Amino acid sequence: MRPEPFVVPGTPVPVPAADQPLPAPRIRVLLIEDDEDDYLITRDMLAEQDEGRFELDWRSDYDDALAAIRRQCHDVYLIDYRLGERTGLQLMREGFADRPSAPVIMLTGQATHEIDLEATALGATDFLVKQELAAAGLERSIRYAISHQTAERHALATRAANDGIWDWDLERDRIYFSPRWHAILGLTERARERRPSAWFDLVAPEDLPRLQEAIDAHLAGHTAHVECEHRLRHADGDWRWVTARGLVTRGVDGEPVRMAGSLSDMTDQRTAQLRLEHEALHDTLTGLPNRTLFMDRVEHLLRGASRDPAVGCAILFVDLDGFKQVNDQLSHAVGDRLLIAVAERLLTGLRPGDTVARLGGDEFTLLLDGIVAPAEAVEIADRLLRSLQQPFPVHGNELSIGASIGVALSQPALASADLLANADVAMYEAKARGRGCIAVFDEGMRLRVADRLARQDELGQILEESLLEIHFQPIVDLVSGRIRALEALARWPESHPPVLAPMQLIAIADETGLIGPLGKQMLSGALRALAGWRAQGVLAADVCVTVNLSARQLDDPLLTDHIGAALAAAGLPSAALKLEITEETMMELERSRRLTEICALGVGFQIDDFGTGHTSLAALHRLPVQALKVDRSFVATLLSGGEGEMMVRSTVALAHSLGLPVIAEGIETAATLQCLRELQCDQGQGTLISPALSPVDVPLIGSALGLAA
Numbered sequence: 248m249r250p251e252p253f254v255v256p257g258t259p260v261p262v263p264a265a266d267q268p269l270p271a272p273r274i275r276v277l278l279i280e281d282d283e284d285d286y287l288i289t290r291d292m293l294a295e296q297d298e299g300r301f302e303l304d305w306r307s308d309y310d311d312a313l314a315a316i317r318r319q320c321h322d323v324y325l326i327d328y329r330l331g332e333r334t335g336l337q338l339m340r341e342g343f344a345d346r347p348s349a350p351v352i353m354l355t356g357q358a359t360h361e362i363d364l365e366a367t368a369l370g371a372t373d374f375l376v377k378q379e380l381a382a383a384g385l386e387r388s389i390r391y392a393i394s395h396q397t398a399e400r401h402a403l404a405t406r407a408a409n410d411g412i413w414d415w416d417l418e419r420d421r422i423y424f425s426p427r428w429h430a431i432l433g434l435t436e437r438a439r440e441r442r443p444s445a446w447f448d449l450v451a452p453e454d455l456p457r458l459q460e461a462i463d464a465h466l467a468g469h470t471a472h473v474e475c476e477h478r479l480r481h482a483d484g485d486w487r488w489v490t491a492r493g494l495v496t497r498g499v500d501g502e503p504v505r506m507a508g509s510l511s512d513m514t515d516q517r518t519a520q521l522r523l524e525h526e527a528l529h530d531t532l533t534g535l536p537n538r539t540l541f542m543d544r545v546e547h548l549l550r551g552a553s554r555d556p557a558v559g560c561a562i563l564f565v566d567l568d569g570f571k572q573v574n575d576q577l578s579h580a581v582g583d584r585l586l587i588a589v590a591e592r593l594l595t596g597l598r599p600g601d602t603v604a605r606l607g608g609d610e611f612t613l614l615l616d617g618i619v620a621p622a623e624a625v626e627i628a629d630r631l632l633r634s635l636q637q638p639f640p641v642h643g644n645e646l647s648i649g650a651s652i653g654v655a656l657s658q659p660a661l662a663s664a665d666l667l668a669n670a671d672v673a674m675y676e677a678k679a680r681g682r683g684c685i686a687v688f689d690e691g692m693r694l695r696v697a698d699r700l701a702r703q704d705e706l707g708q709i710l711e712e713s714l715l716e717i718h719f720q721p722i723v724d725l726v727s728g729r730i731r732a733l734e735a736l737a738r739w740p741e742s743h744p745p746v747l748a749p750m751q752l753i754a755i756a757d758e759t760g761l762i763g764p765l766g767k768q769m770l771s772g773a774l775r776a777l778a779g780w781r782a783q784g785v786l787a788a789d790v791c792v793t794v795n796l797s798a799r800q801l802d803d804p805l806l807t808d809h810i811g812a813a814l815a816a817a818g819l820p821s822a823a824l825k826l827e828i829t830e831e832t833m834m835e836l837e838r839s840r841r842l843t844e845i846c847a848l849g850v851g852f853q854i855d856d857f858g859t860g861h862t863s864l865a866a867l868h869r870l871p872v873q874a875l876k877v878d879r880s881f882v883a884t885l886l887s888g889g890e891g892e893m894m895v896r897s898t899v900a901l902a903h904s905l906g907l908p909v910i911a912e913g914i915e916t917a918a919t920l921q922c923l924r925e926l927q928c929d930q931g932q933g934t935l936i937s938p939a940l941s942p943v944d945v946p947l948i949g950s951a952l953g954l955a956a
């Protein structure tokens with residue numbers, strides 16, 4: 248008996264279930280056979296098996312057959328090996344440029360392994376010996392070949408042209424390698440070998456046991472087929488990744504007699520896979536390792552460090568100062584270029600063996616190996632900091648940024664994630680100390696951060712339950728003392744001790760995104776309170792409220808709607824509200840669009856903390872700015888002969904030239920008030936005039952405050 252039809256191993260072949268009738272489209276068979284008797288036998292066999300199922304087209308002449316093959320209008324070819332002077336194999340070579348267009352079953356007078364193998368290599372599906380052939384066997388072979396081909400077509404189409412074929416006669420220990428097999432390894436015709444060692448000698452020594460094992464397991468009947476990815480030495484000396492697949496054929500006694508299969512060149516896939524792996528572990532923008540790879544390296548070092556407690560490692564957590572402004576004000580393209588330049592600069596300052604990674608955004612981390620004392624890490628951090636403070640030439644801009652660096656050192660039994668968290672905490676602390684600072688982690692920091700996290704939770708709760716309090720600080724006319732506005736200031740509720748100072752409250756809200764809900768409550772609460780006082784007649788009808796807006800609030804696309812809704816809910820006109828924004832906020836292009844939107848509601852703006860940032864006159868013209876508020880730091884130094892007086896003077900000059908009033912904040916002494924009046928500052932607020940008042944106290948102050956002359 249012939250072995251099962253050759254199946255490219257590794258692909259399941261759908262065999263129609265026996266109890267199901269075959270769907271029966273007619274099968275067009277091209278029989279190429281120079282012997283008329285044999286033709287008649289074949290015709291009868293097919294008719295006997297399934298009358299009318301097969302459409303038999305018979306060609307006895309070689310050239311005639313070739314022409315028929317080239318028309319490609321048959322479902323299966325039955326080709327006799329002997330075709331007069333020539334052979335079926337020749338016909339296959341000539342008729343099928345690459346692979347047969349339909350399954351080929353080779354017919355022959357006698358079984359020769361050589362012919363079988365060559366037919367297989369040329370893509371024949373089966374090889375039948377005429378004398379042994381019966382009707383059922385022929386029909387089955389055709390049916391099998393067609394269903395097989397359907398399943399395999401896709402796999403073969405992508406693979407066949409590139410796969411090498413091998414066929415190993417286990418009894419004689421000879422192996423046939425197809426030309427493509429040799430080509431994959433860059434071997435020439437002359438190098439053709441028939442000993443199995445021709446293959447195994449080329450296998451990478453590390454991979455050989457795996458291949459051996461895969462083959463042995465299959466021969467022993469433990470696996471359905473052989474499949475093993477391994478490296479082979481190419482003639483050019485490089486390794487090629489290949490996948491060998493194979494299937495054993497057993498004799499009647501069940502002993503393996505032959506094993507055949509394919510060899511696929513996987514080098515390209517491997518390279519693609521390596522590239523994917525690289526991408527999974529690196530930041531695409533800078534090419535630096537990403538968080539995953541960085542943490543992997545940290546873990547690796549920590550394992551080593553645990554062996555010698557005297558030597559450890561350190562993580563530097565670098566966060567750029569002012570990166571966001573660059574990104575927002577210049578463009579993301581400039582931001583990206585800057586990040587790449589920063590990455591390059593960090594790399595140049597690196598010692599061999601250290602790792603720089605980008606965790607995301609403007610956060611970079613460095614892993615320093617062999618650190619014994621904190622001072623060593625700080626020295627490196629200091630050097631990095633100074634190099635980052637040098638301007639970066641990007642797209643014709645000289646960008647000056649800088650960084651804050653947190654330093655954390657490994658400790659015995661400290662997990663990698665905790666070490667990174669410590670460095671993060673230290674960075675946080677460094678930021679809190681101001682720009683360009685380095686902080687080394689200590690336990691106290693963690694407590695402070697934990698404390699902060701707890702306060703964040705509490706603030707969330709306070710906002711959820713609408714417990715936030717609003718205090719109002721009068722802004723008065725510096726000449727008449729008449730109240731012009733009430734500035735709404737957020738206050739942590741007394742009912743939730745410990746009470747957090749307003750500056751910290753706002754800082755936490757800003758960092759966590761809680762500033763959104765906070766701002767909403769401030770707007771609606773302040774307007775509601777004002778409506779109440781107006782209704783009671785305790786305030787003059789033209790007194791408005793001013794509400795502070797953080798930059799982040801302007802990122803909320805719904806902000807305009809909130810403002811409109813808060814005004815409507817309080818039943819107040821838009822002139823009853825003024826918004827205070829800082830110069831930075833006003834200057835950001837994206838945000839100034841939102842500001843224009845809000846202006847369309849009829850709500851005005853005043854510039855808070857004026858003099859501490861950079862304002863362009865164009866922006867002052869573009870927006871309906873209604874007042875400038877001189878920052879209280881200038882008011883505080885007004886009398887000490889510093890820049891305070893100059894700032895107030897020039898702000899007044901600028902504002903008045905634009906027809907705007909100037910408001911001074913932080914007026915604490917009568918002397919300051921007097922000076923401000925002399926400088927023609929229009930309005931002011933401060934503890935001298937009135938501190939921020941709780942809502943119950945507001946009705947008590949009347950419509951004007953007495954000003955010490």
Ligand code: C2E
Binds near residue numbers: 769796856914915
């Ligand atoms: P700001 O907008 O500059 O508000 C004026 C600050 O000066 C208030 O501080 C006020 O209490 C304080 N102040 C008033 N008079 C004097 C004085 O005579 N001397 C001194 N030294 N300070 C005086 P406060 O209430 O601590 O608020 C701090 C900052 O928090 C505010 O500064 C404002 O930027 C922000 N803020 C307050 N409430 C809100 C809010 O609802 N939303 C937003 N986004 N920010 C708010």
Ligand code: CA
Binds near residue numbers: 734795827855
């Ligand atoms: Ca303000």
Ligand code: CA
Binds near residue numbers: 855878879912
């Ligand atoms: Ca201010």
